[in-house]
Amino acid sequence: MALQQKINIKNRRASFEYEFIDKFVTGLVLLGTEIKSIRLGKAGLSDAYCYFMKGELYVKNLHIAEYAYGTHYNHETRRERKLLLNKKELRKLERKTKESGLTIIPTRLFINDRGLAKLEIALAKGKKQHDKRETLKKKDAKREMDRMRKV
Structure with a gap:
């Protein structure tokens, strides 16, 4: 039996654009050729x-x-x-999106231990421009600290 690589496709832009409030793991209704492409790692979440x-x-x-x-x-x-x-879970998500202006975005697509494709979605709130700048500052500071530790 061949050793299968782990498929873990992330939406890196989502954490920059949105503030996550709650996360859920969902199944997907897929066709046969779609699951084969996912297993090859040929999927993208950037605009989803x-x-x-x-x-x-x-x-x-x-x-x-x-x-x-x-x-x-x-x-x-x-x-x-x-x-x-x-x-x-569906009722909870629908209620939250209608009443408070939140959105649902996919954050990660992966294959679980049983070989099924799963999509991690997040109930999210859009960040303002100053929040995005703050995120970049924190990321830069963390990178600098990691560099200092290695030296």
């Missing part, structure tokens, strides 16, 4: 966001590259994909 439609949560603009060996059964790269959460 989540929205509600008829009480169900969907992710839009999640880019999963076409599978190289897929024939006419290949998938669309940026199609809408349904997210799998229990009803209690």
Whole structure:
């Protein structure tokens, strides 16, 4: 049995643009060629966001590259994909997004121990420009401290 590499695709821009309030791990409804592309690490979360439609949560603009060996059964790269959460979590997320102007963004796409693709989503609030500058200052200070420790 071949040793499989860990797939962990992150949305690095999300932590810069948003302040995370709560995180959830969801399942995805995928086609066969989509899971094969994810296992090869060919996915991107940079422009993706989540929205509600008829009480169900969907992710839009999640880019999963076409599978190289897929024939006419290949998938669309940026199609809408349904997210799998229990009803209690769905109601909580829908209530929070409607009442307080929060948004839901995907932060990480990974393959769990059982071989299933999972998407970590975050209930998030957009940062203001001065908050982004503060984040950059903290990151630079941390980098300087790490450099000083190595010397």
